Amino acid sequence: MNMARVIALLFLLTSATGCGMYKGSSEVEGSAGVPSSSATSFSSDEAFFNARVKPNIPFCRTCHVPGGVADVDKGRLFMLSGNPAEDYAKFKSSWTALGKGVETNRILTKPSGQDPEPHSGGSPWLPTSQQYKDVKILLTCWNSPAECAALLANVGGGVIQETFPLLGNPGKHFFVNTLCDGKPDSTPINWRANDPRFLLTQDAGLIDSEEYAVHFNDPFEECRTEALFANQKRQNELRVAKGQKAIYGAKDYAKTCGEFRERVRKGGDWVSMTPTDTKPDGSHASGNFNNRNNSWKDWGLSERPDNFDEQWVERFGGALAPDPVFNKKGELIAGVYNPYPMPGEEEFLGKPYTVPNDGKFHVPGPGTFIKNFGGTGRLQLGTAQAKNVDGSFNGGSGGTCFGCHAGRIGQGEVTGRDGLGNQTKDRFGKNPYGGFMGLPNTNMDTAGSADLGPIAVGALGATRGTFNADIPVEIMVGIRDFDSLDAHKVLVIPNHSSFGDQRPPSWWWLHNKTRYLWFGGHSTDSSRGNMYFGSINGLSGDELKENEGVYFEDVHDWTLSTEAPDYPQGYCSGADGSAKPGDKTGCIDRKLAESGAILFHEKNLWAGDGNSDIPRPKGNGSCASCHGAYSPRYANDKRFLPDPRLVGMTGYTVPLEIINTDSAQTEGWIAPFRTHISTFWWAYPDAVEGYVAPEEKNLLQEIVDDYALTDGLTGENIADYINRNLNNMGLLQPVGNLVSTILSGVLGPVPSIPLGQIAGRKKGACSFEEKTIGYHTPPLHGVWANSPYFHNGSVPTIWEVLKPSDRRPIWRRQRTTTDVAFNGFEWRLDRGYDFKDIGWKAEALNCGDTPPGVPMILCAIDTDLRPELTWLTDLVQGELSWLTYTGTIVPGGDSGREDRMIFNTNKYAKKNRGHEWTKVLTDEERRAVIEYLKTL
Known part of the structure; x- marks a missing residue:
């Protein structure tokens, strides 16, 4: 691969059509292009060049050097060198090679978006920018020397400072982690002022704006409203008045670093070591480990192997939990204690116990004293042993969120973090088993459970590493009442196409985007939406709602605090940024990565006619227009973002007609259904004013209003659902088009019947994405680990x-x-x-x-x-x-x-x-x- 060629294409491809459909200023906060207002005189054109143009040359040098991306035939007409001392001479010789002149010279037309040939480096010097004005003065001096002295005698502004770097990824860090690291517990947290997601609410002015290169169309919705706490207070009062337990306990945002750390600790412990169907009092009593302990007999083995648990993970996927560490009192102080009882250990469960030194294979090792013994078997992340009310192990079993949301990568060289920093790094890859909490489990064989019980069906995943996660959620939600969550109604699910299998999104993205699920789903403020699988169980409606305040919101804060792992191979050590002997395989070539940063943020992929068959998304047509701006240079560039706090943020649900990836999941969530489920408990209808609580309705009302499915059932939506199944038909497409035209004409005018409104159903504060059938663009933090x-x-x-x-x-x-x-x-x-x-x-x-x-x-x-x-x-x-x-x-x-x-x-x-x-x-x-x- 010739890096020189990649950077000449940048000069060639960095021009004309980089502006796109957005309208932006080129000012960069605290960097080049914004000189002081005081007037300055310069003695020569070279002095002016050194003060006002040269600070911007490193951007050009990223590509326009021998061996760079722009080292192609036309790109060589503008060529610098790796030696900054040669910049003035090289710049002037390039101006000559490009035909001299001023505003017609490609040194100005390319980076200003005024050239007929596209420029991979985009339009960093728009005609209104200070960079453009300074280069114009310089070229005028060269083109008309007689005018130069007057031009340089009273130039506004002083010496320009260096710009922000192209490389760096500050956006991957959760703002609370950054605020609280190394700070005392008493440090206050102001979420609404500092969480960048609040810049992307519907009322903040950025949603559907076309002012910037990065586009946002899907807002962040705040779930924890004043109405939520007022309604839950009223509901608790109504329950107490009836002699019932107060169960509603939603929490506002943590007010201090200490409170946040405690929530993260509780949430991380619960999600890793507790079955999701655990009751609010901490008890759980279902299942056992008999099938697991005897499963080796079905593997063609003559005896249980010493590495049975490792073999289990190989067979079914997942990762072993990090090694537990106990203090002298037998209390867990690090790692994860995720045990199960081996045959003969059941009588010791929940009691103080010292693992015997009998020469047998034991985990934890022989001689370890454990205050609350759970067995010497070792469970993978994704299964946990149940406990009694007092927290003692009881031999029951259950699934955890980590069946899907904990993967395996490396042998300790990959490291992420949560809000507790170094205290919990062993949970994020820093362990010999490569277990990484929050990494998608792309090795899981959910259908493998057929080996342990009933025949598995397609809902369990037809391919290893993927899972039809939406169907079991929908079935359970369909059984439960939408408001009381009691399982007392007849299952009614509107017909729609199957969602198919998906792989889970990375949890470390949660704080970097506005919507949680692939198809838009709920706001990332929704702990209920994040804990659907905590609702797919046999708990009562009251127990599920109580779990919101007891567990769900702590888990949600933990997921928000997780951060992506750095690329483990590091940067190459060569003086020119390339690899040297001894560097790790695949180390980052700094110069090439800088070229990639420019291409990622600036290159308009619709500048030529190569994508004329694909509708263009909003923004500047670059990767960044959908995936966000990551480089400090571009995060501080007003063309891209109005506020640098939005670095690394995404909020663009791209219409299916543009993205055209497999449509099954997003089309399965048909528009009429999205409208109705935006009123159920998981969408926070109790966070809006006027909410009618289950405690204020009789049983018949509570059952009947769930069947008001017609609000979004317009003829237009029905036609859209059918027509989406009439695409990609090959030679049959003309027939599909004819049927689509007829259906649209016949069904289009049919209005909906607003039964939900009549029944008093309220759209939740954190509803489903309704306006766009498509996929929510993921952030790219840790994208290397997301295969x-x-x-x-x-x-x-x-x-x-x-x-x-x-x-x-x-x-x-x-x-x-x-x-x-x-x-x-x-x-x-x-x-x-x-x-x-x-x-x-x-x-x-x-x-x-x-x-x-x-x-x-x-x-x-x-x-x-x-x-x-x-x-x-x-x-x-x-x-x-x-x-x-x-x-x-x-x-x-x-x-x-x-x-x-x-x-x-x-x-x-x-x-x-x-x-x-x-x-x-x-x-x-x-x-x-x-x-x-x-x-x-």
Whole structure:
């Protein structure tokens, strides 16, 4: 890869059409382009150059040097060197090579967006900017020497300071962590003044604004309103008056660093070591570990292996919990104690116990004194042992959030954090097992539970590492009353297409975006929306609501405080930023990453005609327009953001017509359904004025008003739902278009019947995204660790994200080679990670590579399915109804486990299409962008 070529393209491609549809100022706070107002005189054009132009030259030097991105034929007409002492001479010789002149010279037309050829570096010097004005003065001096003395005699402004750096990622840090690190517990926290998400509320003025290069269309909604606390106070009073327990305890934002740290501690402990169906009093009494303790007999083994728990993780996915550390009193002081009883240990549960030194395999080790003994078996993150009211272990079992939200990466070299900083780093990769809380578990085999009980169905995930998470949520929500949460009504779920499988979003993104779920979902202020799986259980409605104040909000604060891990290979150590012998494989080439930063933020991908077939998103047409601005240079550039606190923030739900990634999940949440579920308890209807509480209704009212499904059931929405199933039909598309036209004409005028309004249902303060059917753009902090990519995990590397033509239709992640009964996906970086293309290593497969062929789909070797057949199979597998996909039988046993390791993008909800506008990048530019993404 020739870095020089990537940077000349930047000069060539950094011009004309970089402005896009936004209208922005080019001022940069506290940096170049904003000189002081006092007048200054200069003795020569070179003195003026050194004071007023040269401070901006490092930006140009990022690309316009030999070996840089702009080292291509036309780009070489403007060429600098690596020696700043040569800047004046090189700048002037480039001006000459480009034909001299002033405002017609490409030194000005390219970076100002006035050149007919696109410029990869965008438009950093708009005609209104100080940079443009200063270069214009310089070029006038060169072009008309007689005018120069007068021009330089009384130039406004003084010496310009250096600009902010191109590299750096301050936005990944949660503002409370930054505020509280090293500060006393009494330090106050002002959320509404300092949390950047509050700059993105509907009333703040940025939503749907076209003033800036970075676009936001999906607002942050505040759930913890004054109305919430007033309504819950009233509800508690009504309950107490009836002789019932007060259960409502929603919390406002933590007021001090000490309060926040305590919430983070409680939330992190609960989410890692407590089943989600634990009652408010801490008790849980379901399940046991008999099946687990005997499962080795089904693995073809003659006896239970010493490394049984490690083999369990290989087989089913997940990660072992970090090693627990106990003090002399037998109390846990570090790590995670996530035990289960081995055969014969049940009688010691919940009691003080010293692990015997009997030579047998024990975890924790022999001689360890434990005050509350839970057994010497070691559970993976995702399962936890139940406890009694007093906190003692009782041998019951249950699932935790980490079945999906804790992954495995590396062997201790990858490190993140939560709000407790170094105290809990072992929970975020800094352990020999690579367990990382908040990292998506892309190795989970949820359907593998078929080995331990009933036959698994499609709701459990047809591919290892993905999970049809929305269906069990919807079914349980459909059984429960929308307001009281009691399970006393007949299940009624409107028909819609299946959501299909997804991979979880990273929890460390939560504080960097406005909406939680892939399709928009709830606001990231919603602890209820974050804890849906805490509601999928047998607890009563009262117990679930009480858990909000007891557990949910502490867990939510913990998730907000988690931060992405740094790229573990670090920067290369060469003087020119490149790799030297001894550097880690895949270290970051600083110069190339700087080129990538410019391309990422500035290059308008719609500048030419290469993307004329794709509707253009709002913003400046760059990666940053959807994914946000990360570089300190651009975060402080008024063209990109109005406030640098928005660095690294996203709030853009991109319409499906633009993003065009697999549509199953977002289209499954049909518009009429979104309107209705925006009134249920999880959407915070009690956080708005006028809310009618369950305590104020009789049972019949409480049941009947849940069936007011018609508010969003307009003819237009029904036609939209049907028409979305009439796309990608291949040769049948003309028929689909005709049917779509007829349906739109017939159904379009049909109004909705506002039964919900009549019944008094209130739209919640933190409702579902309703205006856009699409996908919420994720932030890119820690993107290197988020493989595989897209919401359905269909693309294994960033290279393939950026180069759609290289995407593999059928692939399988690299597996481990350890001596175990079944090998799962490789998690060790030195063996399984691709540091060049960024992502987990994977092999391409053909349909005939594994007998009896790739599972559950018909396809020919080396031949893609015809679009007509793909459309038809999708229609049958899930587009007609969520029931057809949920009812799909997933094979059990090792044969089924092998099948689920293969990702077949021909299948329903597994498509790897979309996000194809990066097809206009050159390979050199892709390498530069990838190098930059490593820094985030």
